[in-house]
Amino acid sequence: MTRTRFHQNLDDLKEKLLVMAGMSEQAIQRAIEAYRVGDLSICDLVVRSEPAINRMERDIDQMALDLLAMEQPMAIDLRFILAVIKINADLERVGDQAVNIAERVRDLQTSSPVDLPVDIPKLATLAATMVRHALQAFIDADPVLAEKVLTMDDEVDEMNRAVYRTLTRSIQLEPACSHQALHVLLIARNLERVGDHATNIAEDVIFWVRGADVRHHVQTGR
Amino acid sequence: MGAGIEVRDLNAWYGSTHTLHDIGIMIPANHATALIGPSGCGKSTFVRCLNRMHETNPIARVTGSVRLGDLDIYNGAAPVAIRRRIGMVFQRANPFPTMSIYDNVASGLRLGGLRNRKKIEEIVERSLRRAALWDEVKDAWKSKSGTSLSGGQQQRLCIARALAIDPEVLLMDEPASALDPISTAKIEDLIFELKADYTIVIVTHNMQQAARVAEMTGFFLNGYLVEFDATTKIFTNPSDKRTEDYITGRFG
Numbered sequence: 001m002t003r004t005r006f007h008q009n010l011d012d013l014k015e016k017l018l019v020m021a022g023m024s025e026q027a028i029q030r031a032i033e034a035y036r037v038g039d040l041s042i043c044d045l046v047v048r049s050e051p052a053i054n055r056m057e058r059d060i061d062q063m064a065l066d067l068l069a070m071e072q073p074m075a076i077d078l079r080f081i082l083a084v085i086k087i088n089a090d091l092e093r094v095g096d097q098a099v100n101i102a103e104r105v106r107d108l109q110t111s112s113p114v115d116l117p118v119d120i121p122k123l124a125t126l127a128a129t130m131v132r133h134a135l136q137a138f139i140d141a142d143p144v145l146a147e148k149v150l151t152m153d154d155e156v157d158e159m160n161r162a163v164y165r166t167l168t169r170s171i172q173l174e175p176a177c178s179h180q181a182l183h184v185l186l187i188a189r190n191l192e193r194v195g196d197h198a199t200n201i202a203e204d205v206i207f208w209v210r211g212a213d214v215r216h217h218v219q220t221g222r
Numbered sequence: 223m224g225a226g227i228e229v230r231d232l233n234a235w236y237g238s239t240h241t242l243h244d245i246g247i248m249i250p251a252n253h254a255t256a257l258i259g260p261s262g263c264g265k266s267t268f269v270r271c272l273n274r275m276h277e278t279n280p281i282a283r284v285t286g287s288v289r290l291g292d293l294d295i296y297n298g299a300a301p302v303a304i305r306r307r308i309g310m311v312f313q314r315a316n317p318f319p320t321m322s323i324y325d326n327v328a329s330g331l332r333l334g335g336l337r338n339r340k341k342i343e344e345i346v347e348r349s350l351r352r353a354a355l356w357d358e359v360k361d362a363w364k365s366k367s368g369t370s371l372s373g374g375q376q377q378r379l380c381i382a383r384a385l386a387i388d389p390e391v392l393l394m395d396e397p398a399s400a401l402d403p404i405s406t407a408k409i410e411d412l413i414f415e416l417k418a419d420y421t422i423v424i425v426t427h428n429m430q431q432a433a434r435v436a437e438m439t440g441f442f443l444n445g446y447l448v449e450f451d452a453t454t455k456i457f458t459n460p461s462d463k464r465t466e467d468y469i470t471g472r473f474g
Contacts, residue, residue: 003471072430074457074469211459 006071010080013063017084017091020056021135023049024091027098028131028194032124034105035187046102053095060088076208083208087138090197090204094131097190097197104183104190114177116184118166120191123159126152127191130198137205149202150214156195163188224421225291225307225390226251227272232286234267234276241267243445245286249438254413254422256436256453258429260468263442265425269393272423273308274301290391306334309384313396315376317368317383323350323359326368326379330387345386353382354412374405381412385420392416394424398431410435429469433457441465 027049034042064085067073073081130152137146167181167188206214227249234242242264249255257265270276271284274295288295295304317326327346336342350356350363355378359366368379377397384392394413398406413422413435426432432439433453440450441462449462460466467473 002473006471074429074433075460075466077470078458 003071006067006073006077009063009067009071010077013060013067013081013084016056016060016063017088018135018139020053020060020088020091021138023053023056024094024098025128025131025135027053027095028101028128031098031101031105032121032128034102035108035124036121038105038109040106040109043102043106046098050095050099053092057088057092061085064088076211079208079211083138083204086204087201090200094194094197097194100190101187104187108180108183111180111183114180116167116170116177116181118163118184118188120163120184120187123156123163123188123191126156126159127194127198130156130195131201134198134201134205137202141205141209143206143209146202146205146209149198153195153199156192160188160192223390223419224252224417226421227391227423228287228289229272230287232268232271232284232288234264234271235283236267236279237281241445242271245447247440247447247450249421249423251421252417252419253438254417254424254436255438255440256432257423257425257440257442258427258432258469259442261427264445265440265442266395268442268447269310269395269423269425272391272393273305273310275305275310277301306330306387307389308391308393309387309389310393310395311377311380311384311397313399315373315380315400317371317376317379319367319369321368322364323362323366323368323371323379324364327382327386330383334387346382349382349386350379352385352416353378354408354415355379355382372405374401374408377401377405377409378412381409381416385416389420391421391423394422396425396427399427406431429457441468443468 027046030042030046030049033039034046064081067081130149133145133152134149137143137149164185167185171178171181203215206212229245229247229249232242232245233240245268257268259265267276272288272295276282276284284296286296290304290307293299293304293307318329321329324343324346327349328342331342331345346363347356350359355375358375359371368376371379381392381397398409401409410431413424416422424432424436436453438450439453439456441448441456441460441464443464449456449460449465451461455461456465457469460469
């Protein structure tokens with residue numbers, strides 16, 4: 001009763017999700033680079049990549065749905081497919097955040113430059129590292145690395161709050177920079193969301209490998 | 223009402239072949255318990271030990287303890303009396319071929335000494351209703367032969383026959399494996415209903431069926447009970463790697 005074909009299909013599903021992960025990760029890296037160097041052509045690349053990510057999301061969902069319907073998976077296979085469906089949605093949202101950042105960078109480039117006292121690249125590096133580690137945890141089925149991602153989220157949240165405090169003060173002190181400060185504030189928020197999606201992915205990896213639900217800082221395992 | 227079954231240190235042999243090893247399990251009352259495992263793992267032998275059917279084979283032997291409520295099945299109780307309290311339904315429906323539907327269900331009652339025709343009629347009708355067969359046979363239940371029914375109906379007739387003698391436990395050895403999906407669904411619905419009044423133990427090769435009907439599931443392998451837990455746990459996150467490998471089709 002060994003289900004060789006089914007397990008080959010699961011490997012194909014994982015491979016496809018990794019392609020999706022590569023596309024989303026590249027989108028967010030490019031959006032960060034666009035912010036750092038102020039390059040509108042990189043913004044265009046990010047925006048143009050979104051339809052492909054959306055298509056891939058639908059393909060993966062369909063593949064997962066077919067496997068659920070045709071194979072009635074159980075135990076670790078069932079958890080794997082559920083995790084893939086959820087990670088897929090998070091990766092699509094990471095792509096959306098990249099587009100949001102790219103569009104704000106475009107808008108910033110049409111405004112007069114201002115020097116704002118916040119370190120967005122540092123926040124971006126941390127959020128991108130979370131995504132990288134969460135995906136590595138998925139590739140290696142490594143719940144320990146996934147747990148590390150969960151601890152990084154607090155740091156990203158704190159950096160985002162610090163950006164908010166700094167920029168609201170800047171707006172009060174210098175209303176002329178409000179437009180630019182608001183865009184940067186929203187970019188920080190987009191990056192904080194990227195960290196949240198990485199956290200979700202890490203939680204899904206833990207669920208897949210250990211069967212434990214660690215969402216919302218509550219651990220429940222059957 | 224159903225009764226729970228407590229099994230301790232159960233070992234079984236066919237001749238010199240040791241087929242069950244130190245089985246310990248608490249089968250809860252008024253629940254459906256599924257037993258799964260690859261062919262030859264011992265699950266059918268195990269259920270046959272629960273109502274002393276195993277020892278009907280002259281080379282078979284059992285040691286250990288099986289208790290149904292206060293009754294110690296292997297210590298002082300007569301096998302026939304035990305089988306009245308622990309009924310059994312087999313993989314292949316086996317209605318008595320020369321008997322009508324009515325006589326099939328009444329047979330156990332008559333064997334038990336009941337002679338009151340009105341009472342027998344009442345119990346047969348109630349049993350056919352409980353087995354969800356009454357509506358399909360009520361017009362010809364006394365004239366039509368049990369074997370004239372479809373496979374699914376015959377299996378429900380056998381369930382009605384088992385229910386007529388009012389057991390506390392119903393053992394089912396792959397009761398739907400020879401049936402089409404509609405008949406299977408009817409048997410599964412029936413199991414769900416019967417749980418309120420009986421303790422059900424079902425051996426099945428169909429893991430989806432176990433997941434659908436049973437609250438508890440036991441996994442047998444090579445004569446050992448590897449894992450026994452809530453069905454949701456077994457099918458989403460089993461504790462033993464061998465259970466996981468079996469239910470995910472990595473061996474078997």
